[in-house]
Amino acid sequence: MTRLKDIAKACKSKNAGPFHITLDIMFDDPTLFERVRASGVITPALIAGLYGVAPDAVLFTEYPPALAWKATFPRRIPSGAVGDTDVYGAQQHAPLLDIDIPI
Protein backbone atom coordinates (compact mmCIF):
# COMPACT_ATOMS: atom_id res chain seq x y z
CA MET A 1 0.00 0.00 0.00
CA THR A 2 1.40 3.37 -1.01
CA ARG A 3 0.17 6.35 0.90
CA LEU A 4 0.27 9.89 -0.47
CA LYS A 5 2.60 11.08 2.30
CA ASP A 6 5.22 8.56 1.15
CA ILE A 7 5.37 9.82 -2.44
CA ALA A 8 4.15 13.44 -2.57
CA LYS A 9 6.47 16.40 -2.14
CA ALA A 10 3.83 18.41 -0.30
CA CYS A 11 0.29 18.09 1.00
CA LYS A 12 -0.81 21.39 2.45
CA SER A 13 -3.74 23.53 3.40
CA LYS A 14 -4.17 27.30 3.54
CA ASN A 15 -6.87 29.94 3.48
CA ALA A 16 -8.04 31.17 0.10
CA GLY A 17 -9.66 34.25 1.55
CA PRO A 18 -11.48 34.22 4.91
CA PHE A 19 -14.27 31.86 3.82
CA HIS A 20 -12.48 29.14 1.87
CA ILE A 21 -9.75 26.61 2.44
CA THR A 22 -7.49 25.38 -0.32
CA LEU A 23 -5.59 22.08 -0.37
CA ASP A 24 -2.54 21.48 -2.55
CA ILE A 25 -1.06 18.09 -3.35
CA MET A 26 2.29 18.46 -5.07
CA PHE A 27 4.87 16.13 -6.58
CA ASP A 28 8.44 16.79 -7.70
CA ASP A 29 8.83 13.82 -10.04
CA PRO A 30 6.88 14.16 -13.34
CA THR A 31 6.83 10.39 -13.90
CA LEU A 32 5.41 9.73 -10.47
CA PHE A 33 2.88 12.55 -10.91
CA GLU A 34 1.71 10.97 -14.16
CA ARG A 35 1.39 7.55 -12.53
CA VAL A 36 -0.70 8.96 -9.70
CA ARG A 37 -2.75 10.92 -12.22
CA ALA A 38 -3.32 7.77 -14.24
CA SER A 39 -4.52 5.95 -11.10
CA GLY A 40 -7.52 8.31 -11.09
CA VAL A 41 -7.67 8.29 -7.29
CA ILE A 42 -7.36 12.03 -6.68
CA THR A 43 -10.78 13.42 -7.52
CA PRO A 44 -13.21 16.03 -6.22
CA ALA A 45 -15.35 13.21 -4.80
CA LEU A 46 -12.41 11.87 -2.79
CA ILE A 47 -11.70 15.29 -1.27
CA ALA A 48 -15.39 15.87 -0.59
CA GLY A 49 -15.59 12.53 1.22
CA LEU A 50 -12.50 13.18 3.36
CA TYR A 51 -13.81 16.53 4.54
CA GLY A 52 -17.51 15.79 4.61
CA VAL A 53 -18.45 18.48 2.12
CA ALA A 54 -20.67 18.22 -0.95
CA PRO A 55 -18.72 17.28 -4.12
CA ASP A 56 -20.17 20.22 -6.02
CA ALA A 57 -18.79 22.55 -3.31
CA VAL A 58 -15.23 21.54 -4.26
CA LEU A 59 -13.46 23.63 -6.90
CA PHE A 60 -10.93 21.11 -8.20
CA THR A 61 -8.02 21.82 -10.53
CA GLU A 62 -5.40 19.51 -11.90
CA TYR A 63 -2.32 21.67 -12.46
CA PRO A 64 0.43 19.81 -14.35
CA PRO A 65 2.88 22.79 -14.52
CA ALA A 66 3.40 22.43 -10.76
CA LEU A 67 2.77 18.64 -10.79
CA ALA A 68 -0.12 19.47 -8.49
CA TRP A 69 -3.76 19.16 -7.65
CA LYS A 70 -5.69 21.93 -5.96
CA ALA A 71 -9.02 21.66 -4.18
CA THR A 72 -10.84 24.66 -2.71
CA PHE A 73 -14.02 24.53 -0.64
CA PRO A 74 -15.82 26.50 2.10
CA ARG A 75 -14.30 26.49 5.58
CA ARG A 76 -16.26 24.92 8.46
CA ILE A 77 -16.20 28.29 10.18
CA PRO A 78 -14.91 31.54 8.64
CA SER A 79 -11.35 32.48 9.60
CA GLY A 80 -11.22 33.86 13.13
CA ALA A 81 -14.97 33.67 13.77
CA VAL A 82 -16.28 32.27 17.07
CA GLY A 83 -15.38 28.57 17.28
CA ASP A 84 -12.72 28.63 14.56
CA THR A 85 -9.70 26.47 15.32
CA ASP A 86 -7.27 27.43 12.56
CA VAL A 87 -7.21 31.10 11.57
CA TYR A 88 -4.70 30.60 8.72
CA GLY A 89 -6.22 27.30 7.65
CA ALA A 90 -2.71 25.90 7.72
CA GLN A 91 -3.29 22.60 9.56
CA GLN A 92 -6.20 20.99 7.74
CA HIS A 93 -4.09 18.79 5.47
CA ALA A 94 -3.72 15.63 7.57
CA PRO A 95 -6.55 13.62 5.93
CA LEU A 96 -4.64 13.88 2.62
CA LEU A 97 -1.56 12.13 4.01
CA ASP A 98 -3.10 8.68 4.27
CA ILE A 99 -4.78 8.61 0.86
CA ASP A 100 -4.06 5.15 -0.54
CA ILE A 101 -2.57 5.33 -4.04
CA PRO A 102 -2.74 2.01 -5.94
CA ILE A 103 0.53 2.26 -7.86
Add this chain to the structure above:
Amino acid sequence: MAANHATQEKTVRMMSASGILGYGFPESSLEAALARKPHMIGVDGGSSDPGPHYLGSGKTLNSRMAMKRDLSLLLRGAIRNGIPMMVGTCGGAGGEPHLQACADIIREVAREHGLNFKMALIHAEQGKDFLLEQLEAGKVRALGNAPALRPEDIEGAERIVGMMGPEPYRAALAAGAQVILGGRGTDPAPWVALAMHHGLPAAPAWYAGKMLECACNAAIPKKHDCLLVTVGEDFIEAEPLNPELRCTPMSVAVQALHENASPVIRYEPGGIVDSSDCQIEAVTDRVVRVSGMAWKPAPYSIKLEGARRVGFSAMTMAATRDPGLMGQIDSFLEFVRGSTATKVSALGIAPADYQLVLRVYGRDGVMGSWEPSRDAQPVELALIAEVVAKTQDVANAALSLARVTLLHSDFPGRMCREGNMAFPFSPSDIERGAIYEFMLQHVVEIDDPLCMFPIEYEDVQGAE
Protein backbone atom coordinates in the same frame (compact mmCIF):
# COMPACT_ATOMS: atom_id res chain seq x y z
CA MET B 1 23.01 50.93 -22.57
CA ALA B 2 20.30 50.83 -25.18
CA ALA B 3 21.16 53.39 -27.82
CA ASN B 4 17.97 53.02 -29.75
CA HIS B 5 14.94 52.38 -27.55
CA ALA B 6 12.58 52.38 -30.51
CA THR B 7 14.03 49.16 -31.90
CA GLN B 8 14.16 47.39 -28.55
CA GLU B 9 11.31 45.62 -26.92
CA LYS B 10 10.20 47.62 -23.93
CA THR B 11 10.78 45.97 -20.56
CA VAL B 12 10.15 47.11 -17.03
CA ARG B 13 11.94 45.84 -13.93
CA MET B 14 10.10 45.78 -10.61
CA MET B 15 11.10 44.60 -7.16
CA SER B 16 9.11 43.22 -4.26
CA ALA B 17 10.88 43.30 -0.92
CA SER B 18 9.12 40.52 0.98
CA GLY B 19 5.81 38.75 1.49
CA ILE B 20 4.42 41.40 3.83
CA LEU B 21 5.78 44.75 4.98
CA GLY B 22 7.48 44.15 8.32
CA TYR B 23 8.53 40.55 7.65
CA GLY B 24 12.04 41.82 6.89
CA PHE B 25 14.47 41.18 4.02
CA PRO B 26 18.26 41.20 3.65
CA GLU B 27 19.65 44.68 2.95
CA SER B 28 22.07 43.09 0.48
CA SER B 29 19.12 41.90 -1.65
CA LEU B 30 17.71 45.42 -1.83
CA GLU B 31 21.13 46.73 -2.87
CA ALA B 32 21.36 44.01 -5.53
CA ALA B 33 17.95 45.11 -6.81
CA LEU B 34 18.93 48.78 -6.95
CA ALA B 35 22.09 47.87 -8.88
CA ARG B 36 19.78 46.49 -11.59
CA LYS B 37 18.15 49.94 -11.98
CA PRO B 38 14.56 48.86 -11.33
CA HIS B 39 11.65 51.07 -12.40
CA MET B 40 10.13 50.74 -8.93
CA ILE B 41 10.50 48.99 -5.62
CA GLY B 42 7.55 47.95 -3.53
CA VAL B 43 6.07 45.61 -1.01
CA ASP B 44 2.66 44.23 -0.21
CA GLY B 45 1.54 45.27 3.24
CA GLY B 46 -1.32 43.00 4.07
CA SER B 47 -3.55 40.02 3.93
CA SER B 48 -6.83 38.81 5.37
CA ASP B 49 -5.00 35.67 6.48
CA PRO B 50 -4.31 36.65 10.10
CA GLY B 51 -8.05 36.91 10.68
CA PRO B 52 -10.60 39.64 11.29
CA HIS B 53 -9.00 41.24 14.38
CA TYR B 54 -6.85 43.72 12.45
CA LEU B 55 -9.55 45.04 10.15
CA GLY B 56 -11.95 45.24 13.08
CA SER B 57 -9.67 46.80 15.67
CA GLY B 58 -7.63 49.06 13.38
CA LYS B 59 -4.40 47.62 14.74
CA THR B 60 -1.50 46.78 12.43
CA LEU B 61 -0.48 43.18 11.83
CA ASN B 62 3.26 43.74 12.16
CA SER B 63 4.96 45.93 14.74
CA ARG B 64 5.75 49.57 14.08
CA MET B 65 9.45 48.79 14.63
CA ALA B 66 9.46 46.06 11.99
CA MET B 67 7.49 48.13 9.47
CA LYS B 68 9.77 51.12 10.05
CA ARG B 69 12.90 49.06 9.46
CA ASP B 70 11.57 47.84 6.09
CA LEU B 71 10.07 51.19 5.04
CA SER B 72 13.20 53.12 5.95
CA LEU B 73 15.41 50.96 3.73
CA LEU B 74 12.92 51.01 0.85
CA LEU B 75 12.24 54.75 1.08
CA ARG B 76 15.91 55.72 1.16
CA GLY B 77 16.67 53.33 -1.70
CA ALA B 78 13.87 54.74 -3.83
CA ILE B 79 14.71 58.41 -3.21
CA ARG B 80 18.42 57.83 -3.81
CA ASN B 81 17.61 56.22 -7.17
CA GLY B 82 14.80 58.55 -8.19
CA ILE B 83 12.26 55.74 -8.59
CA PRO B 84 8.79 55.15 -7.11
CA MET B 85 8.24 53.20 -3.92
CA MET B 86 4.80 51.64 -3.52
CA VAL B 87 3.16 49.78 -0.64
CA GLY B 88 -0.11 47.91 -1.08
CA THR B 89 -2.66 47.17 1.68
CA CYS B 90 -0.78 49.19 4.27
CA GLY B 91 -0.59 48.02 7.85
CA GLY B 92 -2.10 44.57 7.29
CA ALA B 93 -5.76 45.33 6.70
CA GLY B 94 -5.59 48.52 4.61
CA GLY B 95 -8.19 50.51 6.55
CA GLU B 96 -7.72 54.16 7.46
CA PRO B 97 -5.80 53.62 10.75
CA HIS B 98 -3.52 51.12 8.99
CA LEU B 99 -2.78 53.56 6.16
CA GLN B 100 -2.13 56.40 8.59
CA ALA B 101 0.23 54.22 10.66
CA CYS B 102 2.39 53.68 7.58
CA ALA B 103 2.19 57.33 6.48
CA ASP B 104 3.33 58.36 9.95
CA ILE B 105 6.39 56.10 9.67
CA ILE B 106 7.23 57.48 6.22
CA ARG B 107 7.12 61.08 7.51
CA GLU B 108 9.31 60.12 10.47
CA VAL B 109 11.90 58.43 8.23
CA ALA B 110 11.85 61.46 5.90
CA ARG B 111 12.61 63.74 8.87
CA GLU B 112 15.35 61.46 10.18
CA HIS B 113 17.09 61.27 6.82
CA GLY B 114 16.26 64.70 5.36
CA LEU B 115 14.27 63.39 2.38
CA ASN B 116 11.86 65.37 0.19
CA PHE B 117 9.29 63.73 -2.08
CA LYS B 118 5.69 63.77 -3.22
CA MET B 119 3.57 61.16 -1.45
CA ALA B 120 0.16 59.81 -2.37
CA LEU B 121 -2.15 58.19 0.15
CA ILE B 122 -4.89 56.10 -1.45
CA HIS B 123 -7.79 55.58 0.91
CA ALA B 124 -9.75 52.33 0.78
CA GLU B 125 -12.10 52.54 3.75
CA GLN B 126 -15.72 52.79 2.60
CA GLY B 127 -18.41 55.02 4.04
CA LYS B 128 -21.62 53.32 5.12
CA ASP B 129 -23.78 55.89 3.31
CA PHE B 130 -22.02 55.16 0.02
CA LEU B 131 -22.45 51.41 0.47
CA LEU B 132 -26.11 51.75 1.45
CA GLU B 133 -26.68 53.79 -1.73
CA GLN B 134 -24.98 51.13 -3.82
CA LEU B 135 -27.04 48.41 -2.15
CA GLU B 136 -30.21 50.38 -2.77
CA ALA B 137 -29.21 50.83 -6.42
CA GLY B 138 -28.73 47.06 -6.82
CA LYS B 139 -24.98 47.39 -7.35
CA VAL B 140 -23.90 45.04 -4.55
CA ARG B 141 -23.60 41.41 -5.63
CA ALA B 142 -23.02 38.36 -3.40
CA LEU B 143 -20.19 36.01 -4.42
CA GLY B 144 -20.74 32.26 -4.60
CA ASN B 145 -23.32 31.08 -2.10
CA ALA B 146 -23.03 34.11 0.17
CA PRO B 147 -26.34 35.52 1.41
CA ALA B 148 -27.59 38.77 -0.08
CA LEU B 149 -26.36 41.81 1.79
CA ARG B 150 -28.87 43.65 3.98
CA PRO B 151 -28.72 47.31 5.03
CA GLU B 152 -28.36 46.24 8.68
CA ASP B 153 -25.22 44.29 7.78
CA ILE B 154 -23.60 47.48 6.54
CA GLU B 155 -24.89 49.49 9.48
CA GLY B 156 -23.57 46.92 11.96
CA ALA B 157 -20.06 46.72 10.51
CA GLU B 158 -17.06 47.97 12.43
CA ARG B 159 -15.05 48.71 9.29
CA ILE B 160 -15.45 48.02 5.56
CA VAL B 161 -12.74 48.37 2.95
CA GLY B 162 -12.82 48.00 -0.82
CA MET B 163 -10.06 46.08 -2.57
CA MET B 164 -8.75 48.52 -5.13
CA GLY B 165 -7.39 47.57 -8.50
CA PRO B 166 -4.29 49.11 -10.10
CA GLU B 167 -6.08 52.23 -11.40
CA PRO B 168 -5.65 54.43 -8.29
CA TYR B 169 -1.93 53.62 -8.25
CA ARG B 170 -1.72 54.53 -11.95
CA ALA B 171 -3.45 57.83 -11.25
CA ALA B 172 -0.97 58.58 -8.46
CA LEU B 173 1.97 57.71 -10.72
CA ALA B 174 0.57 59.93 -13.47
CA ALA B 175 0.27 62.75 -10.93
CA GLY B 176 3.98 62.40 -10.19
CA ALA B 177 3.85 60.82 -6.74
CA GLN B 178 7.09 59.05 -5.87
CA VAL B 179 5.90 57.36 -2.70
CA ILE B 180 2.49 55.71 -2.94
CA LEU B 181 0.84 54.12 0.07
CA GLY B 182 -2.35 52.24 -0.62
CA GLY B 183 -5.16 51.06 1.59
CA ARG B 184 -6.71 47.65 0.91
CA GLY B 185 -6.14 46.46 -2.62
CA THR B 186 -5.84 43.31 -4.63
CA ASP B 187 -2.29 42.19 -3.87
CA PRO B 188 -0.80 42.64 -7.37
CA ALA B 189 -2.17 46.20 -7.78
CA PRO B 190 0.99 48.34 -7.26
CA TRP B 191 3.10 46.33 -9.71
CA VAL B 192 0.33 46.03 -12.31
CA ALA B 193 -0.04 49.81 -12.20
CA LEU B 194 3.68 50.45 -12.66
CA ALA B 195 3.99 48.09 -15.62
CA MET B 196 0.88 49.52 -17.29
CA HIS B 197 2.06 53.08 -16.52
CA HIS B 198 5.04 52.25 -18.73
CA GLY B 199 2.75 51.05 -21.50
CA LEU B 200 2.89 47.29 -21.01
CA PRO B 201 -0.24 45.19 -21.57
CA ALA B 202 -2.53 43.98 -18.81
CA ALA B 203 -1.77 40.25 -19.15
CA PRO B 204 1.96 40.25 -18.31
CA ALA B 205 1.44 43.13 -15.88
CA TRP B 206 -1.09 41.09 -13.86
CA TYR B 207 0.99 37.95 -13.98
CA ALA B 208 4.02 39.92 -12.77
CA GLY B 209 1.97 41.38 -9.95
CA LYS B 210 0.86 37.95 -8.80
CA MET B 211 4.48 36.76 -8.85
CA LEU B 212 5.66 39.80 -6.90
CA GLU B 213 3.00 40.05 -4.21
CA CYS B 214 4.60 37.27 -2.16
CA ALA B 215 8.15 38.07 -3.30
CA CYS B 216 10.43 35.07 -2.83
CA ASN B 217 7.55 32.70 -2.17
CA ALA B 218 8.15 32.10 -5.90
CA ALA B 219 11.73 30.95 -5.20
CA ILE B 220 13.52 28.13 -3.39
CA PRO B 221 14.61 27.64 -0.70
CA LYS B 222 11.68 29.49 0.93
CA LYS B 223 12.77 32.68 2.66
CA HIS B 224 11.51 36.22 3.20
CA ASP B 225 13.60 37.90 0.54
CA CYS B 226 13.47 40.25 -2.46
CA LEU B 227 12.27 39.23 -5.94
CA LEU B 228 12.94 41.03 -9.22
CA VAL B 229 10.52 40.60 -12.10
CA THR B 230 11.16 41.89 -15.60
CA VAL B 231 8.00 42.45 -17.64
CA GLY B 232 7.87 42.55 -21.43
CA GLU B 233 5.08 42.79 -23.99
CA ASP B 234 4.17 39.12 -23.66
CA PHE B 235 6.32 37.58 -20.96
CA ILE B 236 7.71 37.99 -17.47
CA GLU B 237 11.00 36.85 -16.00
CA ALA B 238 11.36 36.19 -12.29
CA GLU B 239 14.66 36.19 -10.46
CA PRO B 240 15.51 36.24 -6.74
CA LEU B 241 18.07 38.88 -5.73
CA ASN B 242 19.74 36.77 -3.08
CA PRO B 243 22.32 34.58 -4.91
CA GLU B 244 21.48 31.72 -2.53
CA LEU B 245 17.91 31.55 -3.89
CA ARG B 246 16.65 30.28 -7.22
CA CYS B 247 13.48 30.52 -9.26
CA THR B 248 12.80 27.26 -11.05
CA PRO B 249 9.86 26.48 -13.38
CA MET B 250 8.45 24.42 -10.51
CA SER B 251 8.88 27.11 -7.84
CA VAL B 252 7.22 29.67 -10.11
CA ALA B 253 4.35 27.31 -10.93
CA VAL B 254 3.91 26.65 -7.23
CA GLN B 255 3.45 30.37 -6.54
CA ALA B 256 0.40 30.17 -8.83
CA LEU B 257 -1.17 27.82 -6.27
CA HIS B 258 -0.56 30.15 -3.34
CA GLU B 259 -3.66 31.27 -1.40
CA ASN B 260 -5.75 31.08 -4.59
CA ALA B 261 -8.98 29.25 -5.25
CA SER B 262 -7.61 28.25 -8.67
CA PRO B 263 -4.05 28.27 -10.04
CA VAL B 264 -5.17 29.11 -13.57
CA ILE B 265 -8.12 31.51 -13.24
CA ARG B 266 -7.82 34.55 -11.02
CA TYR B 267 -10.64 37.05 -10.66
CA GLU B 268 -9.51 40.65 -10.41
CA PRO B 269 -11.29 44.00 -10.59
CA GLY B 270 -12.11 44.51 -14.26
CA GLY B 271 -11.19 41.09 -15.56
CA ILE B 272 -9.75 37.62 -15.25
CA VAL B 273 -6.10 36.57 -15.38
CA ASP B 274 -6.06 33.29 -17.28
CA SER B 275 -2.85 31.28 -17.07
CA SER B 276 -4.26 28.06 -18.57
CA ASP B 277 -1.93 28.30 -21.57
CA CYS B 278 1.19 29.58 -19.84
CA GLN B 279 4.60 28.28 -20.78
CA ILE B 280 7.03 28.28 -17.88
CA GLU B 281 10.67 27.73 -18.78
CA ALA B 282 14.09 28.15 -17.22
CA VAL B 283 16.25 30.95 -18.63
CA THR B 284 19.16 30.08 -16.34
CA ASP B 285 19.33 27.86 -13.28
CA ARG B 286 17.80 30.69 -11.23
CA VAL B 287 15.77 32.79 -13.69
CA VAL B 288 12.40 31.70 -15.06
CA ARG B 289 10.41 33.06 -17.98
CA VAL B 290 6.61 32.76 -18.19
CA SER B 291 4.67 33.55 -21.35
CA GLY B 292 1.24 32.88 -22.77
CA MET B 293 -0.80 34.53 -20.03
CA ALA B 294 -4.09 36.15 -20.99
CA TRP B 295 -6.20 38.99 -19.61
CA LYS B 296 -9.94 38.73 -20.22
CA PRO B 297 -11.75 41.98 -19.44
CA ALA B 298 -15.00 41.75 -17.47
CA PRO B 299 -17.37 44.36 -16.03
CA TYR B 300 -15.61 46.30 -13.30
CA SER B 301 -16.31 45.36 -9.70
CA ILE B 302 -14.65 45.97 -6.35
CA LYS B 303 -14.55 43.26 -3.71
CA LEU B 304 -15.48 44.33 -0.21
CA GLU B 305 -13.96 43.16 3.05
CA GLY B 306 -15.71 43.90 6.30
CA ALA B 307 -15.41 43.10 9.97
CA ARG B 308 -18.10 43.31 12.60
CA ARG B 309 -17.72 43.14 16.35
CA VAL B 310 -19.04 39.87 17.74
CA GLY B 311 -18.53 40.71 21.40
CA PHE B 312 -15.83 40.35 24.00
CA SER B 313 -13.87 37.23 24.80
CA ALA B 314 -12.11 35.67 27.76
CA MET B 315 -10.33 32.32 27.71
CA THR B 316 -8.49 29.89 29.91
CA MET B 317 -6.38 26.84 29.26
CA ALA B 318 -6.56 23.65 31.32
CA ALA B 319 -5.35 20.10 30.79
CA THR B 320 -6.02 16.62 32.09
CA ARG B 321 -3.75 13.60 32.47
CA ASP B 322 -6.47 11.48 34.07
CA PRO B 323 -7.25 8.35 31.97
CA GLY B 324 -10.66 7.99 33.61
CA LEU B 325 -11.67 11.52 32.71
CA MET B 326 -10.31 11.32 29.17
CA GLY B 327 -12.42 8.21 28.59
CA GLN B 328 -15.61 10.18 29.27
CA ILE B 329 -14.58 13.68 28.23
CA ASP B 330 -17.71 14.31 26.14
CA SER B 331 -20.18 13.56 28.90
CA PHE B 332 -18.00 15.41 31.40
CA LEU B 333 -17.95 18.54 29.24
CA GLU B 334 -21.73 18.33 28.77
CA PHE B 335 -22.07 18.26 32.54
CA VAL B 336 -19.70 21.24 32.84
CA ARG B 337 -21.76 23.17 30.30
CA GLY B 338 -25.00 22.54 32.15
CA SER B 339 -23.55 23.28 35.57
CA THR B 340 -21.87 26.45 34.32
CA ALA B 341 -25.12 27.63 32.73
CA THR B 342 -26.93 27.27 36.05
CA LYS B 343 -24.28 29.28 37.90
CA VAL B 344 -24.12 31.96 35.19
CA SER B 345 -27.87 32.46 35.16
CA ALA B 346 -27.70 32.95 38.94
CA LEU B 347 -25.68 36.10 38.17
CA GLY B 348 -28.61 37.44 36.13
CA ILE B 349 -26.84 36.77 32.81
CA ALA B 350 -29.25 35.54 30.13
CA PRO B 351 -28.23 32.51 28.02
CA ALA B 352 -28.45 34.67 24.90
CA ASP B 353 -25.85 37.07 26.29
CA TYR B 354 -22.90 34.69 26.23
CA GLN B 355 -21.53 31.64 24.48
CA LEU B 356 -19.18 29.01 25.97
CA VAL B 357 -16.83 27.45 23.41
CA LEU B 358 -14.77 24.40 24.41
CA ARG B 359 -11.88 23.20 22.27
CA VAL B 360 -10.32 19.81 23.11
CA TYR B 361 -6.69 19.56 22.01
CA GLY B 362 -5.36 16.03 21.71
CA ARG B 363 -8.66 14.97 20.21
CA ASP B 364 -10.08 17.39 17.60
CA GLY B 365 -8.84 20.80 18.70
CA VAL B 366 -7.30 21.53 15.30
CA MET B 367 -9.83 20.09 12.86
CA GLY B 368 -13.11 19.95 14.77
CA SER B 369 -15.72 17.96 12.87
CA TRP B 370 -13.24 17.39 10.01
CA GLU B 371 -11.02 15.28 12.32
CA PRO B 372 -10.87 11.70 10.98
CA SER B 373 -9.02 10.23 14.02
CA ARG B 374 -11.17 11.58 16.82
CA ASP B 375 -11.15 8.31 18.75
CA ALA B 376 -7.37 7.89 19.06
CA GLN B 377 -6.19 7.35 22.65
CA PRO B 378 -4.24 10.38 23.88
CA VAL B 379 -1.92 10.52 26.91
CA GLU B 380 -3.22 13.93 27.88
CA LEU B 381 -5.84 16.41 26.68
CA ALA B 382 -5.73 20.18 26.75
CA LEU B 383 -8.86 22.27 26.89
CA ILE B 384 -9.35 25.85 25.89
CA ALA B 385 -12.51 27.25 27.39
CA GLU B 386 -13.65 30.53 25.89
CA VAL B 387 -16.59 32.73 26.65
CA VAL B 388 -17.80 35.26 24.10
CA ALA B 389 -20.24 37.76 25.58
CA LYS B 390 -21.80 41.16 25.03
CA THR B 391 -19.43 42.83 27.49
CA GLN B 392 -16.00 41.98 28.85
CA ASP B 393 -17.39 41.86 32.40
CA VAL B 394 -19.93 39.21 31.42
CA ALA B 395 -17.28 37.23 29.53
CA ASN B 396 -14.96 37.34 32.53
CA ALA B 397 -17.70 36.35 34.98
CA ALA B 398 -19.00 33.44 32.92
CA LEU B 399 -15.51 32.18 32.14
CA SER B 400 -14.57 32.28 35.80
CA LEU B 401 -17.52 30.02 36.60
CA ALA B 402 -16.71 27.71 33.67
CA ARG B 403 -13.14 27.42 34.95
CA VAL B 404 -14.10 26.49 38.48
CA THR B 405 -16.68 24.03 37.15
CA LEU B 406 -14.03 22.34 34.98
CA LEU B 407 -11.76 22.06 38.00
CA HIS B 408 -14.21 20.72 40.54
CA SER B 409 -16.98 18.74 38.80
CA ASP B 410 -17.40 15.09 39.67
CA PHE B 411 -17.53 12.24 37.19
CA PRO B 412 -18.06 8.48 37.62
CA GLY B 413 -14.96 6.70 38.86
CA ARG B 414 -13.13 9.87 39.80
CA MET B 415 -9.85 9.03 41.57
CA CYS B 416 -8.25 12.47 41.97
CA ARG B 417 -10.62 14.20 44.32
CA GLU B 418 -8.78 17.53 44.64
CA GLY B 419 -9.34 18.92 41.15
CA ASN B 420 -9.64 17.46 37.66
CA MET B 421 -7.56 19.90 35.71
CA ALA B 422 -3.99 21.16 35.46
CA PHE B 423 -3.94 24.93 34.96
CA PRO B 424 -0.56 26.06 33.68
CA PHE B 425 -0.98 29.75 34.55
CA SER B 426 -1.95 32.07 37.36
CA PRO B 427 -3.89 34.13 36.62
CA SER B 428 -5.57 31.45 34.59
CA ASP B 429 -8.12 33.63 32.81
CA ILE B 430 -7.07 35.86 29.90
CA GLU B 431 -9.13 38.78 28.64
CA ARG B 432 -9.04 38.91 24.84
CA GLY B 433 -10.99 42.16 24.50
CA ALA B 434 -13.27 42.89 21.57
CA ILE B 435 -13.38 40.21 18.91
CA TYR B 436 -14.53 40.47 15.33
CA GLU B 437 -15.63 38.35 12.41
CA PHE B 438 -15.36 38.75 8.66
CA MET B 439 -18.78 39.54 7.27
CA LEU B 440 -18.65 40.29 3.55
CA GLN B 441 -18.31 38.13 0.45
CA HIS B 442 -19.66 40.76 -1.90
CA VAL B 443 -18.60 43.02 -4.72
CA VAL B 444 -19.76 46.48 -5.71
CA GLU B 445 -20.27 46.99 -9.44
CA ILE B 446 -18.89 50.38 -10.39
CA ASP B 447 -18.03 52.17 -13.61
CA ASP B 448 -15.17 54.31 -12.35
CA PRO B 449 -12.30 52.31 -10.77
CA LEU B 450 -11.18 55.45 -8.92
CA CYS B 451 -14.47 56.51 -7.36
CA MET B 452 -14.15 54.42 -4.18
CA PHE B 453 -10.50 55.30 -3.56
CA PRO B 454 -9.76 59.00 -2.96
CA ILE B 455 -6.12 59.96 -3.45
CA GLU B 456 -4.52 62.53 -1.18
CA TYR B 457 -1.21 64.11 -2.17
CA GLU B 458 1.33 65.46 0.25
CA ASP B 459 4.69 67.14 -0.27
CA VAL B 460 6.80 65.50 2.40
CA GLN B 461 9.66 67.82 3.27
CA GLY B 462 12.08 66.13 5.60
CA ALA B 463 14.99 68.29 4.51
CA GLU B 464 14.69 71.83 5.87
